[in-house]
Amino acid sequence: MVLNLCGHDFHYECENLCRVFYPNDPVRIVRDADDPAALTSRMQQTDGGFVLSAAWDGEREDVFVPADTPQLRDAEELAASLAIFRLLQRRTRYTPPWGMLTGVRPSKLMITLINDLGEDGAKRYFQEQLLVQPEKTALAAAVARQEDRILQTSKPDSFSLYLSVPFCPSRCSYCSFVSHSVNSPSAKKLVEPYVALLLRELEQCGTIARELGLRLETVYVGGGTPTTLSAEQLAAVCGAIARHFPLGTAREFTVEAGRPDTITPEKLRALKEAGVTRISINPQTLNDDVLSHIGRRHTAAEAIDCFRMARRMGFDNINMDLIAGLETDTPESFRRTLDGILALSPENITVHTLALKRSSRMVAVENARARDGAAVAEMLSDTQRTCTDGGYVPYYMYRQSRSVGNFENVGWCRPGTEGLYNVFMMEEAHTVLACGAGAVTKLREPHGKWIERIFNFKYPYEYISRFDELTARKARIKAFYDEYSI
Ligand code: SF4
Structure with missing residues (x-):
């Protein structure tokens, strides 16, 4: 598949997410292209914030990020991923158990979040922000407790x-x-x-x-x-x-x-x-x-x-x-x-x-x-x-x-x-x-x-x-x- 990035450079997360849904298709990245066959991930400034959209084959998902969001860049990256996630989830009817989390060390992220938000807050972040399913969230939390002790x-x-x-x-x-x-x-x-x-x-x-x-x-x-x-x-x-x-x-x-x-x-x-x-x-x-x-x-x-x-x-x-x-x-x-x-x-x-x-x-x-x-x-x-x-x-x-x-x-x-x-x-x-x-x-x-x-x-x-x-x-x-x- 062709992934067309416009107005942002969050290629790592976006590409990995495409692979989750289409594991057998090589992903080719292009930038600011006019390619109707590509999945286009776009960031555009609007009143009061930014819209991160994903569009493919006549379907589209938008996620809005207010300009005063703390850690704006992270929020924009998450929004770009979310737009792609929703679009591909609808097209493929597949819900990945690890949601939008594509990194190699989920338990490391969980340890960091537990330190910042407490265990309940960390689990909520996994499930609500990253869309990780409860079974995998519980697994990451259990591993985090053991790893942290060691x-x-x-x-x-x-x-x-x-x-x-x-x-x-x-x-x-x-x-x-x-x-x-x-x-x-x-x-x-x-x-x-x-x-x-x-x-x-x-x-x-x-x-x-x-x-x-x-x-x-x-x-x-x-x-x-x-x-x-x-x-x-x-x-x-x-x-x-x-x-x-x-x-x-x-x-x-x-x-x-x-x-x-x-x-x-x-x-x-x-x-x-x-x-x-x-x-x-x-x-x-x-x-x-x-x-x-x-x-x-x-x-x-x-x-x-x-x-x-x-x-x-x-x-x-x-x-x-x-x-x-x-x-x-x-x-x-x-x-x-x-x-x-x-x-x-x-x-x-x-x-x-x-x-x-x-x-x-x-x-x-x-x-x-x-x-x-x-x-x-x-x-x-x-x-x-x-x-x-x-x-x-x-x-x-x-x-x-x-x-x-x-x-x-x-x-x-x-x-x-x-x-x-x-x-x-x-x-x-x-x-x-x-x-x-x-x-x-x-x-x-x-x-x-x-x-x-x-x-x-x-x-x-x-x-x-x-x-x-x-x-x-x-x-x-x-x-x-x-x-x-x-
Ligand atoms: S390193 Fe492991 S996986 Fe690779 S050939 Fe040897 S036994 Fe098999």
């Missing part, structure tokens, strides 16, 4: 450590991460030199953190699938973390075991002996047909066996990831997946909504189209009911662009087992020192909100061939803390 525990000298292992046993069809399938001999050859350099980068970052007197809160080893590494390589990586960082203060040490087809007793033993406190086993679904459809090379039974093996070996904090909206999955089979996961009683269950990323095989090669949001809505409502009845609380939430139906990703946990890194990272609570290809170090001002990023090279071959450049960039960490002292 965020209070982060201090000016806190930091977390993130490690990237960008290798997987094969590539899932929906994946848009920089992750190399070790099925290819060229990728396989990269693993050993990659691990050797990762150990060096860990040593460098550990030395910097020690010299600055930073306090380690959480460690997260993600990817890719870290358990693609051998048991010996995992032991070496975890051993380097223990040697170079003060694990004594860390409240959580997570490794994404991720794919059940990479998990062995030897690897779990290596993780346990290294002091890993939380692992993630991510079946995504317990429907074998769907697993095969998305390119996974394991069955639901194998995922369940892995979980039981980890339990026997003493892992008492396990997360399991699921995805709602996978092709060929249905609300009924998703419900069976939920029941199967609940029967295992993991401490955390993270339910993502499928996002159709352009770089994924599903979109780039298989030309997948966004499916009907109603089926995903049913899956997520079921999740909310089932997890709540099962004694789980929602503790973190984010949304991705291009997620089916503009829905959310939510981490559920048994009280007291929240994945702390997820909250600290999502809300940018403190510095994250990040090692490995594609990792991004985020330096957060200790007594303020300023964030500075240091990017590592994205691909493993660049990480290996330009490693010295990358370690030179890390010198900025000390300079940052000299400028913004703890």
Whole structure:
């Protein structure tokens, strides 16, 4: 579709809103054009204020904003969105559960609003101004309460450590991460030199953190699938973390075991002996047909066996990831997946909504189209009911662009087992020192909100061939803390 903006530049919100209603249509923005086929969003000055209108194909919606409205620009942007929302809602007969809210962190907005307006006022704002449905408003408020409590525990000298292992046993069809399938001999050859350099980068970052007197809160080893590494390589990586960082203060040490087809007793033993406190086993679904459809090379039974093996070996904090909206999955089979996961009683269950990323095989090669949001809505409502009845609380939430139906990703946990890194990272609570290809170090001002990023090279071959450049960039960490002292 063509979106024609006249008299304003609120293109971000307007474009995102069009995508909510027409997820499969690319949106092309034009400005001040005379194009009768376009959806035209216009701002015009009138007596005493401004009219924000949306017009398309003979239909039109107007929203008036008085000139003396406080925070006028925000109000104009909201009015432009509202006009488009009403027009598209009428045309499509679809009412998005998150209303006009298109941002990626609804709970962050909810925390800010609670601080300004109190919880009742914040909920009213969600429902009356942003048109968020009561079920999603309640979810955002519940997450905000949990996140706020966790965020209070982060201090000016806190930091977390993130490690990237960008290798997987094969590539899932929906994946848009920089992750190399070790099925290819060229990728396989990269693993050993990659691990050797990762150990060096860990040593460098550990030395910097020690010299600055930073306090380690959480460690997260993600990817890719870290358990693609051998048991010996995992032991070496975890051993380097223990040697170079003060694990004594860390409240959580997570490794994404991720794919059940990479998990062995030897690897779990290596993780346990290294002091890993939380692992993630991510079946995504317990429907074998769907697993095969998305390119996974394991069955639901194998995922369940892995979980039981980890339990026997003493892992008492396990997360399991699921995805709602996978092709060929249905609300009924998703419900069976939920029941199967609940029967295992993991401490955390993270339910993502499928996002159709352009770089994924599903979109780039298989030309997948966004499916009907109603089926995903049913899956997520079921999740909310089932997890709540099962004694789980929602503790973190984010949304991705291009997620089916503009829905959310939510981490559920048994009280007291929240994945702390997820909250600290999502809300940018403190510095994250990040090692490995594609990792991004985020330096957060200790007594303020300023964030500075240091990017590592994205691909493993660049990480290996330009490693010295990358370690030179890390010198900025000390300079940052000299400028913004703890
Ligand atoms: S396991 Fe995760 S990172 Fe690896 S290919 Fe699948 S989605 Fe991508």
